[in-house]
Amino acid sequence: MTSDQEIEELRDQLRHHEYLYYVEDAPELTDAQYDALMNRLKRLEEKHPELVTADSPSQRVGGKPKDGFVKMPHSRPMLSLDNAYNEEELRAWDQRVRDALPSTEAVRYVCELKLDGLSLALQYGAGSDKGEAAHLVRGLTRGDGSIGEDVTSNVRTIRSVPLSISASKLKAAGLPQSFEVRGEVVLPQAAFAKLNEEREAAGQAPAANPRNAAAGTIRTLEPNIVAQRRLDFYAYFLLKDGEFLLPQQSTALESLKTSGFRVNKYAKALKSIDEVVKFIADAEPLRDTLGYEIDGVVIKVDATAQQRRLGFTGKAPRWAIAYKFAARAGITKLEGVLFQVGRTGKVTPVAALAPVLIGGTTVSRATLHNADEIARLGVRIGDFVQVERGGDVIPKIVEVVEDKAHPRGTEEIVFPKNCPVCASELQRIEGEVDWRCVNNSCPARVREELLHWSARGVMNIEGLGDAMVAQLLGQSAELGGEVVTEEGAPVVVRRPLIHTIGDLYRLKREDLLGLERVGEKTADALLEQIKRSKEGGLARVLLGLGIRFVGERTAQLLAQHFGSMDELMLAASQDAEKASEALEAVNEVGPKVAQAIVEFFAVEKNKDLVKDLAGLGLEMTAEKRMTTSTLEGLTFVLTGTLPNLTRESAKEKIESAGGRVSGSVSKKTSYVVAGEEAGSKLEKANSLGVTVLDEAGLLELLG
Ligand SMILES: NC(=O)c1ccc[n+]([C@@H]2O[C@H](COP(=O)([O-])OP(=O)(O)OC[C@H]3O[C@@H](n4cnc5c(N)ncnc54)[C@H](O)[C@@H]3O)[C@@H](O)[C@H]2O)c1
Numbered sequence: 001m002t003s004d005q006e007i008e009e010l011r012d013q014l015r016h017h018e019y020l021y022y023v024e025d026a027p028e029l030t031d032a033q034y035d036a037l038m039n040r041l042k043r044l045e046e047k048h049p050e051l052v053t054a055d056s057p058s059q060r061v062g063g064k065p066k067d068g069f070v071k072m073p074h075s076r077p078m079l080s081l082d083n084a085y086n087e088e089e090l091r092a093w094d095q096r097v098r099d100a101l102p103s104t105e106a107v108r109y110v111c112e113l114k115l116d117g118l119s120l121a122l123q124y125g126a127g128s129d130k131g132e133a134a135h136l137v138r139g140l141t142r143g144d145g146s147i148g149e150d151v152t153s154n155v156r157t158i159r160s161v162p163l164s165i166s167a168s169k170l171k172a173a174g175l176p177q178s179f180e181v182r183g184e185v186v187l188p189q190a191a192f193a194k195l196n197e198e199r200e201a202a203g204q205a206p207a208a209n210p211r212n213a214a215a216g217t218i219r220t221l222e223p224n225i226v227a228q229r230r231l232d233f234y235a236y237f238l239l240k241d242g243e244f245l246l247p248q249q250s251t252a253l254e255s256l257k258t259s260g261f262r263v264n265k266y267a268k269a270l271k272s273i274d275e276v277v278k279f280i281a282d283a284e285p286l287r288d289t290l291g292y293e294i295d296g297v298v299i300k301v302d303a304t305a306q307q308r309r310l311g312f313t314g315k316a317p318r319w320a321i322a323y324k325f326a327a328r329a330g331i332t333k334l335e336g337v338l339f340q341v342g343r344t345g346k347v348t349p350v351a352a353l354a355p356v357l358i359g360g361t362t363v364s365r366a367t368l369h370n371a372d373e374i375a376r377l378g379v380r381i382g383d384f385v386q387v388e389r390g391g392d393v394i395p396k397i398v399e400v401v402e403d404k405a406h407p408r409g410t411e412e413i414v415f416p417k418n419c420p421v422c423a424s425e426l427q428r429i430e431g432e433v434d435w436r437c438v439n440n441s442c443p444a445r446v447r448e449e450l451l452h453w454s455a456r457g458v459m460n461i462e463g464l465g466d467a468m469v470a471q472l473l474g475q476s477a478e479l480g481g482e483v484v485t486e487e488g489a490p491v492v493v494r495r496p497l498i499h500t501i502g503d504l505y506r507l508k509r510e511d512l513l514g515l516e517r518v519g520e521k522t523a524d525a526l527l528e529q530i531k532r533s534k535e536g537g538l539a540r541v542l543l544g545l546g547i548r549f550v551g552e553r554t555a556q557l558l559a560q561h562f563g564s565m566d567e568l569m570l571a572a573s574q575d576a577e578k579a580s581e582a583l584e585a586v587n588e589v590g591p592k593v594a595q596a597i598v599e600f601f602a603v604e605k606n607k608d609l610v611k612d613l614a615g616l617g618l619e620m621t622a623e624k625r626m627t628t629s630t631l632e633g634l635t636f637v638l639t640g641t642l643p644n645l646t647r648e649s650a651k652e653k654i655e656s657a658g659g660r661v662s663g664s665v666s667k668k669t670s671y672v673v674a675g676e677e678a679g680s681k682l683e684k685a686n687s688l689g690v691t692v693l694d695e696a697g698l699l700e701l702l703g
């Protein structure tokens with residue numbers, strides 16, 4: 001192949017993977033694999049500068065605005081960053097910077113963690129209230145760097161994005177009323193793990209990493225979904241009319257902090273490249289402690305005047321560089337595959353690996369996700385595999401390695417036809433990738449149900465973790481979280497103390513004292529915790545039952561709507577049409593969730609469990625709340641002209657209180673706010689029995 005053929009081929013490949021990454025939010029390559037292709041292209045282009053074209057992926061930011069969003073130009077291009085992969089490259093960059101500036105000038109650098117999310121541009125300006133405060137007017141994604149997608153309504157749901165900044169704060173921060181903030185939106189690892197749990201429970205493929213999940217979230221067309229995901233925003237650039245507002249990056253960060261933005265606390269201004277090298281060395285071990293992903297350190301020239309003189313290359317500033325941490329990956333041997341059964345019965349293949357040290361942690365397990373993933377990788381037992389680990393995300397197998405030192409394995413991985421624990425036949429629901437054990441009494445499922453029930457954020461039963469649950473189920477405490485033999489079956493060592501969640505509430509002190517490593521103190525503390533959990537209330541019980549698609553927020557909305565388990569069960573056990581109507585009257589509950597609830601309560605065993613729990617004295621009521629102090633979960637439609645508020649400011653008030661404004665009236669609309677000359681929307685509201693408010697009513701609701 002000639003160089004120009006190879007260059008063209010690399011460009012095609014890169015474009016394809018950029019599309020998957022930036023537009024679909026579903027990459028097929030790891031970043032390291034992508035970077036390797038890009039670096040190969042850059043090296044070839046350096047050798048053949050005559051072949052460089054403006055549309056080469058090396059020359060332009062890879063995104064592309066997605067359909068469905070309004071596209072808006074940026075005040076100044078949102079660029080990518082050049083990378084350094086080692087100290088030598090970093091020092092070479094420092095040299096280039098200093099060479100380009102007069103030798104009499106000192107250069108200060110600001111080091112910031114390279115947050116692994118996606119960048120947003122937030123524009124602030126005067127609001128319709130004619131006051132002096134600054135209001136969030138628009139939020140744009142990077143898009144292709146010149147044109148972004150308008151995701152304002154989604155951005156409004158991010159709690160760390162101030163919707164308005166008071167005049168006094170602006171003054172303290174030295175900010176004008178209109179300005180622009182750029183920063184990174186990230187999905188914290190805990191929120192990512194939860195999202196993937198929900199996706200898996202819903203039979204969807206898990207998101208590849210928090211960055212892609214964040215990108216997918218900020219570009220969904222439903223703000224209430226975004227609101228549930230707990231995205232975070234860290235500010236790092238401050239602009240006005242397309243220029244940096246302050247003379248230094250370090251003062252810009254200070255000013256952002258003062259005005260109420262979240263600024264990453266690790267940012268630091270440094271006097272020399274040696275100090276930068278030290279900063280990077282200190283930053284890398286932080287990775288496991290932050291709770292969000294970082295993939296390196298961004299180093300920026302502090303002085304705006306120097307930045308201006310350094311300027312830009314095609315797609316990146318010369319005054320900044322991203323030092324990329326090495327991918328946390330390693331090669332090891334796949335020794336076997338375990339099949340684990342989850343709470344919903346989903347069977348997950350787990351790779352048993354020859355232990356390997358990756359980024360300071362010994363890794364001996366990696367997820368293989370599902371049968372399709374095994375097929376995609378084409379992996380066999382005995383193969384050497386590339387394993388990657390990020391944050392506290394479960395390690396995953398990236399690819400099979402094959403060369404002289406790493407010969408292929410021979411043993412085919414056979415996905416079981418029967419549950420490895422209870423032997424009942426596995427089933428695959430049409431359109432889903434996962435195989436499931438549908439036996440409701442499967443011991444593996446009961447174990448997961450108990451763990452879910454006791455988990456933090458559910459019933460919060462401290463002391464009821466892996467090892468204790470295993471013991472209560474008659475398995476050895478030693479095996480803790482890995483209660484499986486090589487065949488995947490739990491090791492039963494004694495008669496189980498419990499078989500259902502209800503049995504937890506029947507446990508006696510003597511029972512517990514008979515277990516391994518359980519003294520009086522432990523036993524009493526656990527019993528106290530179990531007793532206390534009875535008071536958790538309806539929402540927690542609903543969440544604890546593990547109904548498909550019913551996460552924390554949906555459980556809360558259901559509890560508030562129905563007020564008691566009896567009411568909810570009554571609604572769910574009517575004939576199909578009435579049941580789904582009654583359930584879908586709850587905000588954010590659609591046909592899929594409604595059906596899952598109906599199905600759950602149609603199972604005798606589940607009804608028995610609820611009855612049992614009620615008999616045991618668990619609190620199963622909630623305060624019915626149709627009006628809340630915040631408007632979270634409520635949908636509004638605005639129509640007609642209000643006496644004082646403009647349409648826009650009414651919308652802003654509702655949204656900043658957590659409510660949602662929609663354009664059309666349906667039976668799910670919570671309130672229609674009507675002013676002078678309201679037309680068909682008001683009629684529709686009246687015919688559907690939707691509550692109609694006037695401006696005063698709205699203001700009262702807003703408190
Ligand atoms: N896996 C794939 O198929 C695939 C495809 C395309 C791109 N990628 C990955 O995407 C990246 C390249 O894309 P890129 O152009 O977004 O570059 P980049 O992510 O390497 O660097 C630029 C970005 O860094 C971010 N950033 C984080 N913290 C920052 C801070 N403190 N200050 C300034 N910026 C900060 C901003 O979002 C900015 O846009 C590479 O890591 C590449 O591996 C992967």
Ligand SMILES: [Zn+2]
Nearest residue numbers: 419422437442
């Ligand atoms: Zn089973």
